[in-house]
Amino acid sequence: MNRVERILYIFLTLINGKHITVTDFTEKTGKGAKTLQRDVKDMNLFFYQSDEWHATDTEIKHKPSPKGTVYYLDNYKFTYDSYAVLGVLLQIKSLTPYLHTSVMKLLEKLKQGSRIEEAKTIQDVINHFKPREGKVLPGKQLMAIQTAIRQGVLIDVTFTDQTKSTIVPHSLIYMNYNYWLTYEEQDSLKSVDVRKIDKVEITELEFKQCYARDVVTLEVHKDIKSSLCEIYTVIDERPSSHNDYLIIDLAVTELDAYYIAYQHTPHVRILGPAKYINGFLDRMKEIIAHYER
Structure with a gap:
């Protein structure tokens, strides 16, 4: 290194x-x-x-x-000018839908320099940046989405084509130089580049489980299980026949499954759906063929 x-x-x-x-x-x-x-x-x-x-x-x-x-x-104190620092922190933490406790502490300290002394929670901080009609200002989408995932609530989104939808947010990751939101809508899982989201509103409607049909089943090593569970919505977990491995069902898209399998090789293996396994193997073969030519 x-x-x-x-x-x-x-x-x-x-x-x-x-x-x-x-x-x-x-x-x-x-x-x-x-x-x-x-x-x-x-x-x-x-x-x-x-x-x-x-x-x-x-x-x-x-x-x-x-x-x-x-x-x-x-970190001892933060000033109004330190919002640039917070932006970097949020970018780093985009790899997980949860705002780490250290970032929460930063927000609590940052609010002291932005005349929102009465704010008590992360939601108060978000509310402070809402215009009068209650919409989250542009540029606050990531923070609002991360908060909704952490709180387990639905969000109302307005896309750049002005279509609107109420969705269940499952994960927010940085991949291929963009932020991608994986969400559930009408029993299916989808991913969208957050640049195609114009506005985000956090609702008070909680979601308790995933109802999507095409969930991904993975065999994962116990050492990385906790990190995956922190980033993605886990539907089920059970023992594997292989020592030190578990089988988990995740609410992720096909692209998410490829990303997980690639990033965590050899500690992750896709078990289903079969079309995802075949799709991942085909991509790996394309990569190998590219370097053998």
């Missing part, structure tokens, strides 16, 4: 509220404690010298633990 990749690994891990130990760093990068110390020192220098980050008093700190020294990201 080169230096750029190491920096990104450290940043993405810490910004998601996780800690890094020397052991973790070594296993992931092949480098030791001194390299980690140098990388952290350079990152802290960047935070200090950057106007946007300096205003947040952001710093990577370390503390002792039973597992050895652990590194973590600390």
Whole structure:
């Protein structure tokens, strides 16, 4: 792993509220404690010298633990100018439909610099940015969709072609340089580029389960099961005949299934529907043929 990749690994891990130990760093990068110390020192220098980050008093700190020294990201305060930082955080967290607790804390601190001191929840923050007719302002769609998924409620969407629909949002991921929303409508699962969504309204209607017909069945390793369940709606889970594996049914589209199978190879295998398996194998064969010619 080169230096750029190491920096990104450290940043993405810490910004998601996780800690890094020397052991973790070594296993992931092949480098030791001194390299980690140098990388952290350079990152802290960047935070200090950057106007946007300096205003947040952001710093990577370390503390002792039973597992050895652990590194973590600390933020003390946020100003109105730090909304740029929040935008980056939301982009990073677009890989999961849940706003991490660290991002929730950022919102709580950011509101203090934007004259919305009376806000108590994430919904209050969203309401603050609504115009009088109650619509979410353009540019707030991602945040509204993520909140709806986390709360388990339906959303009213107006697409750029001005068609309107009430849908069940299931997942929001960043793929192929765009944000994609997977949602349920009339017993089927669909995906849409969020750039084709003009407005989003969060309703108070809860959804308890998925009624879509074409769900995807996967065999997944236990080590990555929790991360998949955090990102996608899990319909069912059961043991597998293979050790350390589980079988789960996910509310995802065919494209989502391909993405999961590719990203997590060899820890994920598509079990059904059969047309998805065949479609994925055909794509893999196309890739192999492309490199063999």
